[in-house]
Amino acid sequence: MGAVSMVEGVKNVMGWRALSTGDRVPLSQPLPGVPQPVYAVPSAQDQATEVTTLANGLRVASQNKFGQFCTVGVVIDSGSRYEAPYPSGISHFLEKLAFGSTREFKDRDAVLQELEKQGGICDCQGSRDTMIYAASADARGLAPVVRLLADVVLRPLFRDDEVEKTRQAIQFELDDIDCKPDQEQLLFEMIHAAAYAHNTLGLPKLCPRENLSAIGRQVLYTYLSHHFTPSRMVVAGVGVEHQPLVETVQRYFVEQPPLWEENPELVLDNRMEPDRSLAQYTGGLVKAAPPPCDPQVSKDLSDVSPGQTAIPELAHFVLGLESCSHQDPDFIAFCVLNMLMGGGGSFSAGGPGKGMYTRLYTNVLNRQVSLLWLEPLGHMYHWMYNATAYNHAYGDSGIFCIHASADPSQLRDVVNVIVREFAAMAGRVSDMELERAKTQLQSMLLMNLEARPVMFEDIGRQVLASGHRRDADYYIAQIGQIGAADIERVVQRMLGTRASVAALGNIRGLPPVEDIEAGLLSKDGALPPRRFSLFGQ
Structure with a gap:
């Protein structure tokens, strides 16, 4: 009791x-x-990003964050878009060569062992407009980590055997991409090439096979000497005090010169200045190099199964239009539009936050099975394998695109559906779908910024682009202010540009680009009737 x-x-x-x-x-x-x-409640000091510009133009940015570990790295205004005067593929080489032998460390094992003393890991990622070297480690080991990063970025040795191994690794990676059922990486290369006429942002991120033998130590050092300069670099840190970071960067990045300044013989004599061309959106069509046997098959995807279970042969189609740069006032509206369109794969798992009520799911992917007396057969897309929207934004331009894939026999239908979805963007946006897209974008932003490495990259990219960083609260407020009129405005802006088209696989059913552009200009997004000729296409 x-x-x-x-x-x-x-x-x-x-x-x-x-x-x-x-x-x-x-x-x-x-x-x-x-x-x-x-x-x-976090204090204002913990949420503020401090930025200091050193005497040589190098910027140091940091934000404190509770925890024992920190993420420190270097974000550089460098990437494949700047490779016009060079053999394309240098950034791909640099990404693979990162954290190799340096003046202070004899090889990659020595670099990793030094990081392990601080409980750290490292990574290097290259994109079209940035190169990022980063390490996460115990915050008490800040000085050794910054010393290591400075050596990796400014004093790499690029031994002949390392360059040759990198050449082989890239060759293997290209072979692996060719064999993968997922062709997304190659399609992104193609749509950028179509949008920017194989120039600036349209230059390949992946090293072309024909350039593998053309890239050597001197070419790499020449590129570094012009692009890895203080004014093009930001050293960013999350989870560290600002002043100790500034002092450490001054010691290892400023007071100790780069290897190519100590030994000018490493650099080629010709003076190749950085390419400062603005990206010019042109639109156009890019298909993979066709084999001699069949000009209507841009790439044979009929047998790409990695195992016994057969993977269906797919034809891939990407349609893109110019959006805007990440410094444009319409950037937030385009991000909301991207969330509103959403999309994914027909056979991917669902779950909270998946975006199952986005337009590409409700209008395309979920129209797999229907009661015939409620919905006509013409509006069922059971053959659609994938439909996903993407918004790629850069410092001076951007491209909004939708990637879709299906059986090659349905390629014209795929194009028709995607063109209709682009045209439908200009119609009315319901309050419910707009609020859902805005909430999902806000949630994704806050969730991603919980991770130290993501916050580090956000700080580095913002400071590199604008000299300062706007916090999450600013963007949450900006997203909340987007209305239906903003979506309609950016859609009209986008529909006024030329179409960019990338196609891969058996593309016999691909309509002409002129028909695609005519469909985009029509109210219902319908393609012109198919034209027949006694003499073929």
Whole structure:
């Protein structure tokens, strides 16, 4: 009996009796009798990003973050878009050669062992407009980590055997991409080439096979000497104090010169200045190099199964239009539009936050099975394998595109569906789908910024582009202000540009680009009737 009385007393104190015998308390109200929780609120100092510009133009940015570990790295205004005067593929080589032998470390193992002393890991990623070298380690090991990063970025040795191994690794990677059922990486290369006429942002990110033998030590050092300069670099840190980071960067990045300044013989004599061309969106069509046997098959995807289970042969289609740069006032509206369109694969798993109510899911991917008396056959897309929207934004331009794939026999239907979806963007946007897209974008932003490496990259990219960093609260507010009129405005802006088209696989059914552009200009997005000729296409 004593034990029962004790339980009853606890129930009375905690308010449980009220829950079981009285009125139910809504989830939006606090429980009666339960102490009000006291939440920990981050201070303004912890949320502020400090930026210091050193005497040579190198910028140092940091933001404190609770925890024992930190992420420090270098974000550089470099990438495949700047390779016009060079053999394309240099950034691909640099990404593979990163964290190899340097003046202070004899090989990659020595670099990794030094990082392991601080409980750290490292990574290098190259894109079309940036190169990022980063390391995450115990915050108490800040000085050794910055010293290592400075050596990796400014004093790499590029031994002949390392360059040759990198050449072989890239060759293997290109072979692997060719064999993969997923062709997304190659399609992104193609749509950029189509949008920017194989120039600036249209230059290949992946090293072309014909350039593998053309890239050597001197070419690499020449490129570094013009692009890895202080004014084009930001050293960013998350989870570190700002002043110690500034002092350490001054010691290892400023006071110790780069290897190519110590030894000018490493650099080629010709003076190839950085390419400062603005990206010019042109639109156009790019297909993979066709084999001699069949000009209507840009790439044979009929047998790409990695195992015994057969993977269906697919024809891939990407349609893109010019959006805007990440410095444009319409950038946020384009991001909301991207979330509103959403999309994915027909056979991918669902779940909260998946975007199952985005337009490409509700209008395309979920129209797999239907009651014939409720929905006509013409509006069923059971053959659609994938439909996904992407928005690629850069410092001076951007491209909004939709990638779709299906059986080659359905390629014209795929094009028709995607063109209709582009044309439908100019129509009315419901309040529900707009609010859902905005909420999902805000949620994704906050969730991603919880990770130190993502926050580091955000700081580095923003400071590199604009000299300062806007915090998450700014973007949350900007997203919240987007209305239906903003979506309609950016869609009209986008539909006024030329179409970019990339096609891969058996593309016999691909309509002409002129028909695609005519469909984009029509109200219902319908392609012109198929034209027949006695003399073929």
